[in-house]
Amino acid sequence: MANSLLITGASQLLTLRGSGARRGAALANLGIVKDGALLVRDGRIAAVGTRAKIEAMPEAGSAEKLDLGGRVVLPGFVDSHTHLIHAASRAEEYELKIAGASYEEIARKGGGILNSVKKLRAATSEALKKRARCALTQFAAYGTTTIEAKSGYGLDVASELKILRLHRELAAEQPLDIVSTFLGAHVVPAEYRGTPEGAKKYIELLTEKLIPEVAREKLAEFCDVFCDRGAFTRVQAEEILKVGKRNGLAPRLHAEQLTRTGATQLAVKVGAASCDHLEQVNSGDIAALAKSKTVATLLPGCDFHLGLGKYAPARKLIDAGAIVALATDYNPGTSPTMSMPMILSLACSQLRMTPAEAITAATVNGAYALRREKQIGSLTVGKFADLAVFEVADYREIPYYFGMNSCWMTMKRGVVVHAADEAKA
């Protein structure tokens, strides 16, 4: 006997209906149903429409009932860029940055990513898992139902595998979906720095040992490279991504964040699922993205936290026709937040995206960036019943209220995974 749930009382039901990734004007089309309802069967959406239409279905009568009391419902957020597993915050560096030290100065002093690497290598799997579990609870509390998670704070064989195995264990024991990405090419670790041959040897470790092992154990779907000054060059990134691809790991890239390296053009060339950051892109990069299926993933939380004052040119990207997504970039150095609503607020006020464009970028296009657009990202028949319910009268209030959480309920595959106190009553 099927397990059915009738959900009613959505003053605005943002279906995001339609197929494929959204470009240009299509980003603004939320497919809103007023006084909407959903019928969920075995964790998937069986029907979606107006309350009158859904309640009239024979199955609705015998289904379990959930009335949302006139709140706004949208697909659960798909956060397509996070660094979930790390050992500790870097609050001490935050203070240095406020005093004027640059991100790269801090990195040169052994801070930055290498600081997180040192702490991660010393941490037990149990401690890392405990911290990640708390973060996952927070992601759910802000309406996120799927996250991508990258390795990259281990940077040796044992520690990178430790992170990726934790992705798998966490995916099995808690409700959110975790899409695993191998980011062994985050930076060159301390023990390989300082000699001309160092970077070359580390890349050999990645391409000859780690990537094949990650593929053998099926620990990741994607291979990512941080292509920037102080990290990896475009030539090195291409070599790593090609080996990843040969081993079945689809490419994605950290591109044009601090400096323009040509990583965007590389992302398009290798058919990357996404290239992320893009603060420094030029018009040629924007034109290349517009013609490609590579998602332009913008991470305004990072620019906000670093106080750099320079955001990615979202308007130009959207108007040119690129597939724009938004993600938190949750990480201890540059974007310590799990709040997708805060990212939407930044997208609206700083990137000049409309609330509708920002919501599409954080749902449908996030799903496309993770190659899961057939399963999640919109409230469409056949997709998983992953949804977020907000305590607002109008969807525009989701980014309008900033720095606070108005997510009232989050549901993953038809099961409540977060409920505000009033929703529990």
Ligand SMILES: [Zn+2]
């Ligand atoms: Zn990142």
